[in-house]
Amino acid sequence: MMTNRFLILVPILFPLLCGLAVAFAPALQAGSRRRPFVLFSLGGTFLSTICVLLLLRGHSLHLCDLAPSIELRFAVDEITCFFAGLGSFMWLMSGIFSMEYMQHETNHTRFYAFFLMGEASMLGVTLSANYPTLYLCFEWMTLLTLPLVFHIQSEESIQAGIKYLLYSFAGAFAGLMGIPFLAKYGTTLNFVHGGVLDPLLTEGHEGLLLAVAFAAILGFGAKTGLFPLHAWLPAAHPVAPAPASALLSGVVTKAGVIAILRVIYYLFGAQFLAGTWVQTALLTISLLTVFMGSSMAFRENIFKKRLAYSTVSQVSYILFGIFLMNDTALEGSLLHVLCHSLAKGGIFLCAGTIIYKTDKTDVRQLRGIGKEMPVVLWCFTLCSLALVGIPPMSGFMSKWYLALGSLENGFPVISWLGPVILLISAILTAGYLLPITIHGFFPGADFDYSTLVKKDPTLWILVPLLILTTLAAFTLFPQPFMALVENTTEAIIGGMLS
Amino acid sequence: MKLFLILPILLPMAAGALSAWLPLPSPKKRDGFIACAVILNSLLILLLILLKPSGILTLLHLTDSIVLSLRLDGLSVVFLGLIGFLWPLASFYAFEYMEHEENLPRFFAFYTMSYGITAGVALSANLITMYFFYELLTLVTVPLVAHEEDHRAMRAARKYILYSIGGAALSFVGIMMLYSRAGAKDYIFGGFAPVGEVDSYLLIAYLLTFIGFGVKAAIFPLHGWLPSAGVAPTPVTALLHAVAVVKSGVFASIRSTWFAFGPELLFGTWAQHAALFLSAFTILFGSAMALREQHWKRRLAYSTVSNLSYILFGSCLMTSAGLSAALSHMLFHGIMKITLFFCAGTVLCKTGREYVPQTEGLGRKMPLTFATYLIAGLALTGTPLLPGYISKTNLLTAAAQLNDPYALFGIVSLLLSALLTAAYLLPMSVRAYIVPEGSSLSFTEKDRDPGLRMLIPFGILILAMVIFGVHSGPLMDALSTLVHG
Amino acid sequence: MGSNLFFNYFEATAVIVFGIGFTILFLDRNLIKKVIGFNFMDSAIFLFLASNGYISGRVSPIFEDGVTAAEHYINPVPAGLVLTGIVVSVSVTAFLLALVVRLYLRYHTLEMDEIVALSRKEADE
């Protein structure tokens, strides 16, 4: 059964090779042949990922040793299944969307090459089984998604790209801080369920290790837009083309979440961090980000910038759940990962379509858009409901669990302050998403229907939109999803606490 | 067998001297002569490394106890390997680059002679011989720095002389202090200074040698000469200030720390703390200055200042892990930095652009050069799959081993410096390729990729980087075995 | 302060003259005065030296008709030294005066400061 262990690499190598082929193979330069090839490669990746997740669960592969102490190791465990599937699915959807959308843009080869290679690195992050490999894939994800940011080559996009690069590198280097100390105080650098710290060695050095953990988490938090290193997100996401920004918000932020999960639950161990000043600090920061993100989004008028700020706050919901470190909160946050990826992906795609069709970037110009593009706006409305957390959509379920988890936790202030802030932020989310729908559908009296032109997009755009919107309401038929979430939570946190 | 030790020193010096005097008809012939001399010497070094002749070859008795002698041991193999590998590349690059410069015979004479003397520094068997070659290296490289003989070059040369001779004098006093206490002995792994109780006399001696050799390794207060020596032609800055001269400073410092004073004596003492603090601070200072500097080659020079202190920091940790990390960074930095200098030099030689803001959009015209520059930049920043990451991780792990506040400060400064390196290297490459539509950029037809003779070194260097980046296991094992003598 | 100051009144005067001569030679600005100062100094030294050898109640060391008892004569060594000293000081004074003559012929002044100033102004040949 030796061969099948190498199959783990397929989800990473396949998109990588396809990306390189798109970039360099002369045959694929022509648009007509490139589009089917891209679709084929995205679909192939999605399928291969699903197969690997199902078949090779629990297997690990020690690829090679970069240096005596640094080894590359990949494995499929519960987090991989959850995130890899989600990620590859989202990549497929936005890939399909981009077929149509890219007519609007130039130099497609570069876009698609890095689009595919970005997916490879994202899957690498999910599949990595020890700290150095995680760090490697993390860095290469930044580098490979960078060209997507400054794709439109405007001065603003280049500056945003450089800002994105430097912030992620800052975060990555802070994350790198963990490796040496774990090499000294931990038994191994591989992810071990429940943490690798060797109690004997860490006897007198808790303070130091806590600081290192805090730095690592804040470092990896940069990708998720956590407070200290969040400034790049509102700048980078809007300038990227729609499919890219959808992925950046939807999936790349989740890579940061994976890293933080690994650091907390698989490296330092939840018992080590629970109840310490690190946990309280992280909780306060995440709540601060939640509140700040939604208030900034509320005041922002440029459509995609508003959505970027909303990503900042939504991802902090997830982090809040993770930092609470109990099973219900974790369940809530994993649910919110699903909800946010699907919904935010959908919303960004809608926004992209609107801009693609009508070139209106400012929110205030969107009066009566519902009339021109009813289907798109319906999808937009449903997804925003999911984000706001109105019952039929998934957002409500995750926020519910998060609130329960926060109350269960015994923290003096944060246990009740958490739900309050979640509530306020939900209201603010509604405040900045729903007016678009309202103005879109009810333009008011003076809207002259005569010049109205139906601008509904082609199927390439509508199909992914509809799929995402329906999925965003997965809580209608929660059974499969809830099962997935529960056993993932059980796998991550089971048996550790309480 | 021992006699072979003198050859790598004498051969290039003889070749250099001859090339200046022999009435070679055409520059091409002279280039050929120099090329074969350099290659021959590199092969000789390779032979020496493989054969590893043991025993000490004494050259001269200065006084009864002080003797000039040569020996090949683990550490010198590393340094010899580095210069043996890089010097032919640099020479090839120099042939192409120096075509339009004048008084070349003198340039190539001194250029080749410095090869021999750097080999001398590597092969020396005790502190005084190393000091002896160290001083000669200053003398031989002064004409190279002052090659253009214009006002700027002379000023840079004068500053170079002042710092180097000042540093050498300091280290000489340190060496003599050590000799007065421990007797004029040869190198032994683990040092020959009397361990006993911690006496501040030897610690002061160590600090003097550290600062003395630190001048060439561009330690913070005494780094001034390296950026201003950027005025020299690129082969000089690339080879000498990225590899030979500064590396001999670092090599000398490692030798004096590990083979003369010995880690047992210095471990945990205030001297080690001072050395750690100084190198850690230089790491930060160098990168910060590099970020602020707009002149391209001075920026790379400041980056060398910071990277050299990586190596010093590693060696000052006084643990074998630290030393092997330092040695690995010495090798990798040599390769990475020489590539960066070559790219900068090619752009300067082809387009005459010296300042970073002027390189915007040049990537489209010189894709290969800037591709190499991007890869080397990524390597230096420490992105995985490239050598920078490996040596940086080793350094961090080694520093984390000893729970010492200064080592912690070192770790923080290493990471901050990595960020600053990213800040001063990567945006440049981004802006070179990606140019906003509206901007009006004037390009002459000269702005295109250099000839084949320059591209070959680029190719070889990138290959070396990727190989070391991905598969540096055997190299690291070799280093750790060397470290144990 | 020793006890013999008032007994060694010859050496005391010699020393005072020596001090004056030394200072004149060292610090005076006129060349001729310097030469005079030098002679002051030398003759003071010879006085000091001669008074050294003197033993009261004894005769100069030229033997009268075969009397060679040492207690009869004074110490001859200082006398010999004075002789050498005088010849040395004569020759040095001659040399100094020759220099002064040449300097005067060239700069027509005897003040050392002016001579130095003039020589500095002269274009270097």
Add this chain to the structure above:
Amino acid sequence: MKQPSRNVARFVNWVEGEEVFPVPEEAERNQKPRKKKAPVKAKPASPEKEKRIFALVYDGISVVVCLTVILTLLVTVSWLPRFGGQDNPAENEVYIRYLEGELEEAGAINAVAGMILDYRAFDTLGESNVLFIAVCSVIILLRADRNRKTGALNIPELENRRALQPDDSIFRGSAALLVPIGILFGIYVILNGHLSAGGGFSGGAIIGASLILYANACGPEKFERAFTFRTYQWISFFALMTYTLLKTYSFYTGANHLESHIPLGTPGAILSSGLILPLNICVGLVVACTMYAFYSLFSKGGFGNGQ
């Protein structure tokens, strides 16, 4: 005295001289402009007031130097052994041997002559060479060059000084009387150097003085025909050469403990006390010629037309 701070600043600038390279303007961002220090204006003191202050200070210093030298030496003198004391340290075995052993070893009646020409002969040899080198230097300085044009000394004053010879008869008459007596007395003093006070140096001086008197009184023409520069050179050459050779012989025999067969003769007789007499004659010749040479060089810049 330059202010030291300006010096140090200049030194630092000179070394650290951060040259601002010719930078195209848009790369100007990080070069700080170097601000010029305001030049320090010295208070314009009037020159002669300054000179007076300087003179005052100068005299003050010289008084201080003089006093310090005198005081230290006076205190030293106060500690020295008493003047004319019997048992001074100087009256040790050296003094006794010189006096008692002098007759047998040197054979000179005049113990001082014996001491300077036999016991401590090396000093006297050196000392006559001091005389010789002094004459050489004076010749270098004052002797007018034979081919007048290049010599720096063909200065008009020297020329007309020859002309003003006073020809008053009284002076010439008394000189005619004194010169022979002087020379005779000089010869006597030289020859009796080892028997009575005097010796080569004092006799030579007397002869030299009478020669100068003669040259002055009877005009240089006649005398200088006989006594030209060449004759001077050869006389001093022979005298010094014999002196050195004699002394080499005596030192060599002394050092190697050989018996130097120089007869001491009977004390008191003219031809007694070994080498002292010939040495006295040589020294006398040298000193006489040197005195005359000094006179002629200083007065006429050379030995008359005979050069």
Add this chain to the structure above:
Amino acid sequence: MNLVQNFPFFCIMLYLAGGVTCCVLTPKASRAVCIGLNLLVTALMAAALAFTVRSGESYVYLMGHFPAPWGNEIRIGPLETLMGTAFPLVMTLTLLGGMDHIFEDVEEDKINLYFTVVNLLMVSMLALVLTNDIFTGYVFVEINTIASCALVMLKYKSGKALVATTRYLIMSLLGSGLFLIGIIILYNITGHLLMEPMREKIHELYLSGNYAFPLTVTVGLFAVGLSLKSALWPFSAWLPDAHASATAASSGILSGLVIKSYMILLLKIFYRVLGMEVVLSTGVLNVLFVFGIGAMLFGSLHALQERDIKRMLAYSSVAQAGYIFAGFGLGTAEGVLAGCIQILVHAVTKPMLFSAAGGFMTVSGGSRQFSDLHGAGRRDILSGIAFTVGALSMIGIPLFAGFATKLVLTRASLATAGWKCVAALSAIVLSTVLNALYYIPAVALLFDKREAVHISGVKAQPSAVYVLSLTVFMALNFFVGLRSSLLTCILEAGLNVFS
């Protein structure tokens, strides 16, 4: 008493005779006599050196029939013979190096006097090194003074030379005046003039404690007098003018040899006459040490700002004299050894530098200013190389002579404890840097491509003699640099038997 032991005495007498004969010969003949004599003396002294080194102890040579306290004598040991060999050898080379300058600067019919002065200067130096009697020392100090002043003033056309000679003569006379009165006081309190008997008397006085004050004053007088004559820093105002305005050969002789003979006399007086414990008790060595350190720094600082090549070299002589006195001032045997080595090293290097400077002047229209000397090294390549070798050895680069001093002086200062060690070490480092600061730009300037417009293109045709002297000088420099262990052991043997 085999023949070899007479050689030093013969050398002295030969020089005296040579001095006198040169006065009557023609210029060409007197040159031949002088050079021949110097070579002969070098050979004789080398034989004497071999003998003393083999026998390993110093013997006394009676000047006359009478032993110690009565007669006069000279004392010959390994140190004295080594200096005795080195001085005439360097003198020959300097004369050969500066020969064409001598025939150009000195008036035609006074050249034989030049060689007379040179011979008498050599006799005085040799006597100072060998003599064992203080008053003989004084007599030969006087010969030395007059001869060296005569050497300075021989550049007849320049008024500057005369002024410099006068100032030099006056300062020297002050020095010898103090020296003489010191001798007389010593004679007064000890009754002897010869060094060994005087030593015993002083030892008794030191133990018994009487005449303590006169003894200290004498030590002070000797120290001030002789350091005044050997241009120790605070008293060195006269040296730059004197050495710069003389001809190339004379300045080489003055810097290289003359000031060294006084140092050896001072060393002899401290070692042999007063004895180390008396000198140490008076603390005069600390004063000399401080002045030495001052000389090392201020000499170089002045040289730094000098725009005239010969004045720069003269100031650098002041700095190097500082090395020697710092060595003596350390007060230990190894310190004195360092001082002696520096005497030899400087004697070998500085005359070469002055001859090379002379060569540059001939090629740059006789001007001494650096502004005219641009590219002079290119025009006269041999002087250029010689100057570079000299400069590098002054800085103390290994492989060159200067490094030997730096090595031994550092070891010596490390052996002493406390403030002296720190001061010496920092002075060494600082002066190395300062030396580098003014020598290397000078070398760079000499090899500069941009030549002064009115001089460029003048190619030098050096005479065979000049080429020979510079090459031998360079060989000597490398020999001292590489084989300094040979010199150190001879000097060590010499110092052991010196007192």
